[in-house]
Amino acid sequence: MKIAVLPGDGIGPEIIAQARRVLDVLRQDGLPIELEEAPLGGAGYDAYGVPYPEFTQKLCRAADAVLLGAVGGPQYDTLDRPLRPERGLLAIRKDLNLFANLRPAILYPELANASTLKPEVVSGLDIMIVRELTGDIYFGQPRGMGVNEQGEREAFNTMRYSESEVRRIAHVAFGIAMKRNKKLCSVDKANVLETTEFWKEIMIDVAREYPQVELSHMYVDNAAMQLVRNPKQFDVMVTGNIFGDILSDEASMLTGSIGMLPSASLDQNNKGLYEPSHGSAPDIAGKNLANPLATILSAAMMLRYTFAQEEAAQRVENAVKTVLAQGYRTGDIFEAGCQKVSCSGMGDAVVAAL
């Protein structure tokens, strides 16, 4: 179980340190885990002058899975665009062909108050958003800035999907729906965009291979509304890269505790990159204040999806549930009556619960 560990920037190193402690426990208990670190994002730029250095590429290509902290920070904002931290993230996704981004939005009962939504609207929320991650307008050509036929400056990007790109993400989404409540909602803007009309047609075609799954379709504007109006109507959602970027962030914020939400980005063979859904939080970096649970839960997803170690995954997830039940809270999820702990303090609690 070769794992490339990319702490990244901001709070990345701190939260990764706690996830490593969790993996260390599992190794001591017999899992053949091997960890090696490399820089990505701003850390890559600092060390090698680029956000996705060759050293990191080699390590990640050779690994079975990648565990990432977070990338980005204000000190990199003035760099040339190709050198910026998020370019490292886009590059590694494309390089490793991580086309399937899984982003759960789960509300932990103990943290129900953290949501800005009324408890009855979000209690028990458990949505899985499947976002296509290596196509769409993120990577479509042609793109750029130029001058149009009227001699005016303009800029353009291309939304583009090929049949195989849509088909493979459809299979991932239907596969996940099969393991859950067998309800899949495909989100598109088929009334306006040919690309998503094509997407919808292929979803309908693939659905024939999964007769047990109930497939529905929703326009992206309506989906953005329905997530606010009644999010519990959703089980699994599948959508393209840009709509998925927007809707998965909206969905994670419904919980009010984005510091709890992991994510996975998988290739065709379940090799994956795992990272928390939150960012690098430069404002609290280096202060031992960050919430490491999303990163620890990302490690659990890694055990499940890449290594098929369902038992170990559940052991980690149960440890997280235990520490929440015990009342441990980092600052982002703190409320009166609970015990406030530091990032490493939360790591202590999880290790103890394991």
Add this chain to the structure above:
Amino acid sequence: MKIAVLPGDGIGPEIIAQARRVLDVLRQDGLPIELEEAPLGGAGYDAYGVPYPEFTQKLCRAADAVLLGAVGGPQYDTLDRPLRPERGLLAIRKDLNLFANLRPAILYPELANASTLKPEVVSGLDIMIVRELTGDIYFGQPRGMGVNEQGEREAFNTMRYSESEVRRIAHVAFGIAMKRNKKLCSVDKANVLETTEFWKEIMIDVAREYPQVELSHMYVDNAAMQLVRNPKQFDVMVTGNIFGDILSDEASMLTGSIGMLPSASLDQNNKGLYEPSHGSAPDIAGKNLANPLATILSAAMMLRYTFAQEEAAQRVENAVKTVLAQGYRTGDIFEAGCQKVSCSGMGDAVVAAL
């Protein structure tokens, strides 16, 4: 004051009938209002075989403003794409050059309970979303389906903005910010899309002409989150056509009472199309159950933006506030202790309050 009235489909005719009664009162009180009706959407298809018939085009081109009910219905879902109701809407926007879509998201104090968000998060909410409406990926060429270089089926659309398109919507947004709290948030995905990087640059440039307005920038994924986390941080938001489609629907649902929200789509000379933010609600069409207030408030926006009749606009808006304070509610906003009224009953109440 020549107004083309397009009842459209579903509940369209019912809600338009109530807005007409309001305009009739204003006419009796001296405003030189002239109304003429024409079909759009499914009604256009039924009457003339196309969603934006020539008859309607002529009337709308000659009018100073257009008041629209809503378009769409299940009976039109199987029509060829160019014949579908929403094509009529896209066509009229483009034909009349209605590039500036103004979508307020206002929470009426009396309706605070309708929101799925906690009262403290949304009480007093008053956001104005300015959405560019005639450019972006909605209209960008090339677009379509085809076969790629690998011989595989694919589909594509083009996101595209020219400098003048961005500049004119920027001026509208800054102008509106000047009349409100002088805070403008421009939403982009400049870390990934050149089109929106270009958009951002032009916003910054135009900002120099409005030194009193505080301009900020936010990525669209973050904006989708922040609308849920803390919507009251926003005053005016400006964004492109597709992001605006998604975010304005999300924002309107924060109020929980989309039956209350009007919208305006303006050209360069304040000619405009006014319509409720909600849809044609085929399920309750013809039952006298719909909420006509968003349409009545759309007429108020028309008085304000196209006819510069601020006093008349406020008179209508105050009448709506009065009927809410009096406890009249259509089914969509009903709660215990209030008096349930029909669509025409609500019209009665507004006319009385006027």
